[in-house]
Amino acid sequence: SPERLANIAEVVPVVKLVNTLIASAVEERASDIHIEPDEDAVRVRIRVDGLLREAVTLPKPLQSAVISRVKILSDLDIADSRVPKDGRFRFTVEDREVDLRVSTFPTIHGENVVLRLLDKSVGLMRLEDLGFSEEMLAEYRRAIARPHGLLLVTGPTGSGKTTTLYATLAILNTPDKNIITIENPVEYHLAQVRQSQVNPKAGLTFASGLRSILRQDPDIIMVGEIRDLETAQTAVQAALTGHLVLTTLHTNDAVGAITRLVDMGVEPFLIASSVVGVLAQRLVRTICPRCKQPYAASPQLRALLGIHEGKGGLTFYRGKGCQYCRDSGYRGRVGIFEFLTISDRLRELVLPKAAATELKRAALGEGMRDLRIDGILKATRGLTSIEEVLRVTQADGG
Incomplete structure (x- = not known):
């Protein structure tokens, strides 16, 4: 829930925060996670059934740590934030394997990150x-x-x-x-x-x-x-x-x-x-x-x-x-x-x-x-x- 995410954001290390963000997006059946830096906060939105909705707002001081964590997971250079980058990584949520495609895009308030979730267990439909x-x-x-x-x-x-x-x-x-x-x-x-x-x-x-x-x-x-x-x-x-x-x-x-x-x-x-x-x-x-x-x-x-x-x-x-x-x-x-x-x-x-x-x-x-x-x-x-x-x-x- 948004409240749970907000509470976690205040107290836990960034590794756990990013894991929780991804896990809760999978739980909500999201297709994408958007990490969007604004002037004074970082908005996180998820796309569920084709429409975006707000998941949580993170404090601005967490911005670089959260984005760096996602870039480390997807094997991207954390030092370079001036050009768009693409990467991918695998993540396991309660025995479900999820592939994530990551795209970064430099904006005036920092790197915008979009993660596309491909849930292997949902996978192929008939x-x-x-x-x-x-x-x-x-x-x-x-x-x-x-x-x-x-x-x-x-x-x-x-x-x-x-x-x-x-x-x-x-x-x-x-x-x-x-x-x-x-x-x-x-x-x-x-x-x-x-x-x-x-x-x-x-x-x-x-x-x-x-x-x-x-x-x-x-x-x-x-x-x-x-x-x-x-x-x-x-x-x-x-x-x-x-x-x-x-x-x-x-x-x-x-x-x-x-x-x-x-x-x-x-x-x-x-x-x-x-x-x-x-x-x-x-x-x-x-x-x-x-x-x-x-x-x-x-x-x-x-x-x-x-x-x-x-x-x-x-x-x-x-x-x-x-x-x-x-x-x-x-x-x-x-x-x-x-x-x-x-x-x-x-x-x-x-x-x-x-x-x-x-x-x-x-x-x-x-x-x-x-x-x-x-x-x-x-x-x-x-x-x-x-x-x-x-x-x-x-x-x-x-």
Whole structure:
């Protein structure tokens, strides 16, 4: 608890303080710890279920000791605080092994430190547990069962793309397949999968790594992210020459991934013939099971959501807030998805570089369920709140 941390900060050596900070963040299911020096104190915040919240404020005199301790753990030079640094270390909390990636950044009040927690015990999730509807899961499984093609997973940073890719590889990982990855960095270790990570200093980039992988007789290739034309073209070529290639992009929705490849400079006919499907996703917080309450949607809310049909009331749910969810009303997260299958009609539209709105209209006409609709359906089932769905789909203009 914050009180416990504040008390410890006053009396104990810094080693114990840092250990307690990490242990309590793990206990709270945090994904990140932020150690943020201000003018007269050091604020510590943790990110839980995608949102930051304050954990504790430490006295300013502890600043250099706490930051030095984290830098020692991650093998960084404690004397140099003028340039950003990256490191990592392992930490054990009650028999759970946690990997921490550390990033420092010099600010006017001292080094800002962010620790990303990768809990090995939580680790890999199964595709069935990510939040797919049954129909969409079946559609997605059909796409990944293809012997070759390009499968894109898209969404902003922190929307669960890596988790989805790892869950996908776990299904594809059979003794008759050779799977090779190039990642930035490798987050979880997959048995019997050749995993590598980019090392730009040594000249190993996504593009050069992908070219080398093609000489390793792969069946399935996972590329962490497509950032440039060179990587995009190599991935498309790999998909067209008999490999299944899985990768990610940062776009708001599924059709946006297609237009992004066009904007990068990939020839539309190559996109049309290589892409087998695009999965767009977001993470929404799930309502706390211990304080969940139903309520009827107001006419204003129904109008906002564009739900006019049906005479009956529409029920949504919200968490009242309790000890179990720290009064937030939420605990844990689940994915909302849209899956774009590249049909013949869509291929015809990709060739003349049709606009995203036109592609989306065609996809919806063919029965694609978009992110917001998937979210609303999850809200009516009581998995998440309508506020969460609106929060993560607002930017999509849908």
